[in-house]
Amino acid sequence: xxxxxxxxxxxxxxxTVGELQTNCYFIFEEKTKTCIIIDPGAEGERIEKEIKKxxxxxxxxxxxxxxxxxxxxNGYLKKVFSCPIYIHPLDAEMLDELKNNIVSxxxxxxxxxxxxxxxxxxxxxxxxxxxFEVIHTPGHTPGSICLVSSNFVITGxxxxxxxxxxxxxxxxxxxxxxxxxxxxxxxxxxxxxxxxHGSQCTISGEIKHNLFxxxxx
Numbered sequence: 001x002x003x004x005x006x007x008x009x010x011x012x013x014x015x016t017v018g019e020l021q022t023n024c025y026f027i028f029e030e031k032t033k034t035c036i037i038i039d040p041g042a043e044g045e046r047i048e049k050e051i052k053k054x055x056x057x058x059x060x061x062x063x064x065x066x067x068x069x070x071x072x073x074n075g076y077l078k079k080v081f082s083c084p085i086y087i088h089p090l091d092a093e094m095l096d097e098l099k100n101n102i103v104s105x106x107x108x109x110x111x112x113x114x115x116x117x118x119x120x121x122x123x124x125x126x127x128x129x130x131x132f133e134v135i136h137t138p139g140h141t142p143g144s145i146c147l148v149s150s151n152f153v154i155t156g157x158x159x160x161x162x163x164x165x166x167x168x169x170x171x172x173x174x175x176x177x178x179x180x181x182x183x184x185x186x187x188x189x190x191x192x193x194x195x196x197h198g199s200q201c202t203i204s205g206e207i208k209h210n211l212f213x214x215x216x217x
Contacts, residue, residue: 013026027149029129033054044080051081061083066087137180137183137184151192164212
């Protein structure tokens with residue numbers, strides 16, 4: 001799929017949730033109010049209030065990967081909005097049970113594990129009239145993904161502004177992370193990066209200033 005074949009530009013709203021300050025994104029169409037929630041890592045009730053304040057119609061929950069600080073409000077929001085949960089199959093077992101998420105010790109909150117309803121398998125993710133190009137970016141976790149729209153990319157914990165995702169946790173792989181970063185820097189330079197933690201930036205800015213990116217060029 002070519003980038004310019006994607007649907008009209010989408011609106012992005014971010015709220016930061018939980019002890020690990022995870023960026024939870026609402027991606028929506030301004031006209032129809034159709035919305036997907038990306039990485040609801042905690043504070044489900046707060047996320048619910050923000051969604052209802054904006055009068056958004058939630059049609060899906062997408063996890064960029066399976067770490068607890070990105071999935072913890074899945075179950076609560078699925079019940080509230082009656083919508084499916086999406087994740088890459090290589091991270092799917094992290095949503096099933098506490099014993100399967102071996103980095104759960106990093107997260108101190110209480111939450112309910114809720115299995116995925118749909119797997120993100122191919123290069124396109126389309127939920128009703130919201131569409132993304134999917135880039136599989138292993139390294140931080142085996143099933144990490146990035147979601148590309150017509151003018152931005154949601155990078156989860158693969159790429160941050162000025163840094164990259166850690167690969168020293170179970171399932172991490174430095175060599176795979178380097179290959180994943182090479183995919184991302186091929187995106188147009190003016191694309192906005194919306195990372196899993198921290199502030200937003202651009203592809204061109206990271207190529208110039210991110211020392212981790214410089215190391216692979």
